[in-house]
Amino acid sequence: MSIGTGLSIANSGLAAIQAQLAVVSQNIANANTAGYSAEAATLTATSAQGLGSGVISGPATQLVNASMQAQVNAAVGNQSFQQTTAQSLSGIDQVMGTPGQGNDLSSLLGNLQSGFATLLTNPANTVQQSAVVASAQTLARQINSISSAIGNATQTASTGVAAGITSLNTSLTQVGTLNNQIISLSQQGKSTADLKNQRDALVQTIASLTGAKSIAQPSGAISLYTPSGQQLPTAGASAFQASGNPPIITLGSQTVTGTFTAGSIGAGLQLATTTLPGLQSNLDSFAQSLASGFAATGLTLFSDPSGNVPSTASGFASVIAVNPQVVATPSLVRDGTPASALNPTGDAGFTGVISAILSSAATAPGGTLATAATNVTANQAALSSNAQTASTAAASLSTALTNQASSTSGVSIDQQMGLLVTLQNAYAANAKVVTIAQQMWAAQEAMIS
Template structure:
């Protein structure tokens, strides 16, 4: 082998090692980058006249397990869907109170009942009358707080949708640009590995937002499809939009309805069904509370101007309060302010001004009827309203509206806790799945630092050997030149 051939081989080796070092360095730098697939520099030997003449460097490629990668994206979509629901409901849990600690609706309702029971022993006691009014204020205050939290949660879901759509449209445009670059480089037989890794990260973002799935095309580009089979636009010509009204959110692409999973799907579920259902349950309890007390002879719980709603009033829970007339005259919790009729058809009017200070008829009616299961007239209490209208139409609450006020309050509280607990369990389960799948993906497609560091040492030694060969060749040429001179 001539000196020139040896020098050419060593020079091609140095060039190939430079390419490998660049790939290894990039792999190490991205070892902790989610979704990054390890890259490999592809080398082959060159021959001339049947003899080795150096090394040929081919475009770097990726080591990708597409099946696991798809599973990871699917699980991330599920995780994002459940996470936005669970996070929202956890905030509602905090204001709902904790059973047994006196700050939940059943406990606060029981405090009002206890106040009337105490007042029964001394109806003229002003302190005890005010205690009843105070307990009633605390109950309505808690109802208002829950309603306010639900409203804030709805607004937060709407904000999430707005921000997610901006991110979605931007990321789709990025993928479209990466598609074009990848196709162009592939046609030039150049490496697309770096751009493909960037695109995979963007695809994972889309999966997290929408649950969309990626399909690789024959030219190396990818297409994205939603859970209902609609192709997402990658050129920015038809941005994805949302139409959001009270308790209703819908998505569309150029006017075509589209269904999403991921975080956008979770936010839609909150706005279209989960939050309206909880709100409807709270309104239903508020209406039953107001009407049952009025039916016992005392309009204690009303809207701000003292009216008792006759049907389920949407948003009643946000405004329900203690009747201003009762606040001005606490003695009404003894006397009453509504005429009712007993089982025999006899009207029972309120205790008139100057009436007996020890009047107990109204208090008995409240304890036996408002807190009980039968009306003053002896019939069964009408059940609390359990049908509400959401984005899909009229739906029934998943619990009974019959029974006492305490039962209704308990059913409402338990239902919210059940929804929240189920969402939290789902987040935990899906989170474990994501962790397991990412670990599996990392073991097959991810960067193994030990392997990369070992390869780095090998390349450094090979570089030194090739550099030594070049040095020796140079020395030989210098010796030849010296002999010629």
């Protein structure tokens, strides 16, 4: 082997080592970057007339397990869906009250019924009359509070959908830009690993919003689709729009709300359009039954702020209150409304209305109102419990898959540091070859001269 050939091989080795060192440095710097896939330099040996003549460093590539990456993204989308649902329902839990702790609807209704039972023993007792009114007000205010919590949760879900759509549009635009850059670099034979890592991070964000999956294209670009088959635009020509409460999502002139069924956007839509309105409807029905049940006994104890019992339940839970007439005249809990019709003589010992309330199938302990109150609380508690269980399971699966993906595609610091030492030794060896070659050239020139 000539001195020139040896020098050429050593120089190519130095260049290849420098390229590998740059990749190692990139990997170590991103060791803690979520979703980052390790990169590796490609090396190709060269030869001339059957003899080795050096090595050429090619574009860096990702060491990514595409199948595992797809599983992680799917798990992230499901985790985001379940977490969004659980957090929303958990907020209502805190207002709904805990059965048996005295602050839930069943307990408050039981307190009111106990108040009437005590009043029956002494109908003329003004303190007990006021106590009944106070118990009724506490129950009405709790219904208002639960309705407000559901309304706030619905608004939060709608706002979350709108924010999610904004984030989705931004991420899709960035994916489109990276697609174009990756195609261009691929055509030039340059490395696209860094850009693909950036794109992978964006795809995971999009998956958390929509549960979308990516499909690789021969050009190096990717296409994105929601689980329902809606293609997500990355070209920037159109963008999703979200408006209203509950939200309506459009793409151009097309309504596409129903295509978002996963991720945080899908969860927000389900909460705002189905889950929370269902809870509100149950609460409204209970409020309507409460007001009409008492009114049927001769006492309009619960009403809207104007003193009327509405014929429809919709929205009633948010405004239900103790009848202003009863608040002004607590003795009406004994005499009924109007008092002139049920207790025209003003008998202080009148028990007709109280007895009717305590014996009514609707208002008596264990009757339909008690069942309805229990059902409202139990239904919400079941939804929240199931959502929390699903959220915990989804988080565990997502963490397990992420860790598994990291072990196969992520950066191993130990491995990279070991490679770094090997490269440093190789660099020193090649540099020594270059030094010796230079010395040999110098000695040869000295001999000639």
